[in-house]
Amino acid sequence: MSIKVAIVEDHQAFRESISYILQCTEGFSCVGKYGSMEEALEHLPKADVILLDVNLPGMSGIEGIKKIKKEYPDTKIIMLTVCEDSKTVFHAILSGADGYLLKKSTPIRILQAIEDAAMGGAPMTPITAKQTLDFFKDHFKLGKEDNGLTEREINVLSLIVDGLSNEEISAKLFISLQTVRNHIRHIYEKLHVHSKSQAVVKAIKEGII
Numbered sequence: 001m002s003i004k005v006a007i008v009e010d011h012q013a014f015r016e017s018i019s020y021i022l023q024c025t026e027g028f029s030c031v032g033k034y035g036s037m038e039e040a041l042e043h044l045p046k047a048d049v050i051l052l053d054v055n056l057p058g059m060s061g062i063e064g065i066k067k068i069k070k071e072y073p074d075t076k077i078i079m080l081t082v083c084e085d086s087k088t089v090f091h092a093i094l095s096g097a098d099g100y101l102l103k104k105s106t107p108i109r110i111l112q113a114i115e116d117a118a119m120g121g122a123p124m125t126p127i128t129a130k131q132t133l134d135f136f137k138d139h140f141k142l143g144k145e146d147n148g149l150t151e152r153e154i155n156v157l158s159l160i161v162d163g164l165s166n167e168e169i170s171a172k173l174f175i176s177l178q179t180v181r182n183h184i185r186h187i188y189e190k191l192h193v194h195s196k197s198q199a200v201v202k203a204i205k206e207g208i209i
Contacts, residue, residue, distance in 0.1 A: 003118045006032040006047040008040045008064070009080070010056050014103065018051065021107050028111065037064040044068070047075055048118045051110075052097075054081040054088060062088075065095040069194065076117035080110070089124075093197045099123035120166040122196045147208060148190045156183040158209050161200050 005022050007030065009015040015033050022030040031047050034040035037059035044050075050068060054061045065077055078099040079092045089100050099117050101110060101124070113123035149157065152173075159169045166184070170177045184196075193199045203209045 002027050002029040003049060003114060004029055004031045004045075004047045005114055006030070006034070006040070006044060006050045008034045008037060008050065008056065008061065009053045010035045011053075018110070021111070025111060028114065037061065037067075040064070041067055041071075044071075046072055049076045049078060049114045051080045051114070052077050054079055054092065062092050062095050062097075065092065065097055069096045073194070078113055078117055078123060080105075090201075093201050096195055096198065098195050098197050116165065120196065121163060122160070122200060124163075147206070149187065149208065153183050153187050153190070154208065156180065157187055157199060157203050160184070160187075160196050161203055161209050 005028060007015050007018055009018070012035065015035070019030045019033050022028045031045050032040070032043065034043065035057075037056050041059075041064065052061045052064065052068075056064075061079060061081075068075060068077060076098040077096065078101055079089075079097045080101050080103055081088075082103050092100060099113055099122055101113050105113070116123045155173065156169055159172060164172065166177060166180045169175075170180045173180075184199075187199055188194060191199055191202045193202055
C-alpha cells in the first residue's frame with residue numbers, strides 16, 4: 001500500500017518536481033497538489049502526509065495547519081520551506097506540524113521524512129532541531145511540573161524526543177506496538193497535546209525530559 005501524499009506549494013516548478021518524484025517512486029503516490037492554502041482546503045482529499053509550505057499567498061501554511069488537523073486529525077503535516085528561522089519552526093510545531101524540512105533537502109531525505117511521518121515519527125533536520133532547542137532555552141525557564149505521567153510514559157516520551165518511531169520504541173522497551181500506542185495516547189491526554197511534535201515541545205519546555 002502506497003503512502004498518499006498531498007502538496008501545498010505556490011512555486012509551481014518545485015510542486016511539480018516533488019509530485020513527479022512521488023509518482024515515480026514505489027510506495028508513494030501524490031493525491032493532490034495545490035498552489036494555495038485556500039485551494040487546498042476546498043479540494044484536499046484524505047492523505048497520509050501533507051507537504052505544506054510556510055509562506056503561501058493569502059493564508060499562510062501555519063494558519064492552515066489547524067484547519068487541516070480539524071478535518072483530518074490523523075494526517076501528518078511536514079512543513080517544507082526555505083525558512084530556517086527558529087521562531088517559524090517553533091510556531092509551526094505549536095500549531096500542530098509533525099515535522100519540518102528545508103526545501104534544499106535531497107529527494108531521498110524528503111521521501112524518508114514522509115515515510116517517517118507516516119509511521120508516527122517527527123522528521124526534522126539537525127539544524128532546525130538545534131534551532132528549536134536553542135529557542136526554548138532562550139525564551140523559557142525550564143522546570144519540572146507535575147503532569148501525572150508514569151515512569152513508563154516518561155520513558156516512552158523520552159524515546160519520542162529522541163526521534164524513534166512507534167516500532168522502534170516497541171523494540172527498545174520490549175513491549176507490543178499496541179502498548180506503545182496506548183502509552184502515547186495517555187501522554188497526549190495528560191500533556192493536552194495532539195501530536196508527537198507538540199509532545200516533544202512540551203516535554204522540553206516543561207523540563208519533563
